[in-house]
Amino acid sequence: MNPMPELIPMLKQLRLSGILDSLEARNRQAIEEKLAYTDFLAMLVQDEVARRSQRKFAMRVRRANFRNHKTLEEFDFSFNPNINRALIMDLATCRFLEEGANLLVVGPCGTGKSHIAQAIGHCAVRMGYDVLFTTQTKMLGQLHAARATNAYERRLNALAKVDLLIIDDFGLKPLRTPQDEDIHDLIGERYERRSTIITSNLDLNEWGDAFPNKLLGSATIDRIRHGAYSLLLDGKSFRAARPLPKYPKNEVAENVKKGKN
Structure with missing residues (x-):
């Protein structure tokens, strides 16, 4: 007797319809390996747990709204060997989230600030x-x-409650009122409760210049920096322009002439 017609609606009612994806394969495996009923059941439950975990992971990645897929495995630490790799790998454990501490990633354009911030975000996900x-x-x-x-x-409130908020390009554009108040309110709500990663091209001592209200800026930055980890990046830019192809002088002149025509 085939139990599937009765089993399918019951699994759906229990919200376990994902079991159907592996039920047939697991049933064959149980017959071939002469598994006990409990072992067969355990495999089905493990499959369902794995499916749900993967589904939750995919949902968290979508909600994270990463700019692109950046991981630490893809980061070229050899390009700028002075980067503090030990600190980055320690941050990747996400212990700083348990502390409610912030991470400030500072450096010139193209040194990997956004990549590292998103990669640590992937670790958190x-x-x-x-x-x-x-x-x-x-x-x-x-x-x-x-x-x-x-x-x-x-x-x-939604921004204040997210476990890890990553704000990229802080200070790239000067703040205007009430933007400085919005930043102050958000940092105040997250202070010592949730972790924030902030990347910036500005040196840490220049962050106050981004605020039109210096008193408000000082109070905001004081909360941002309190107990925060600082990662300073320096060196060559990953986005350096490719060198132009070299042509013989007569070929360059010919190309210019064609362009004019």
């Missing part, structure tokens, strides 16, 4: 944390739009 990657400009734009529709508090 793998460990079950909720992560959100955004830029200063995008985040403040969303808060501004939310204020216009009376949804500011809801949006601020």
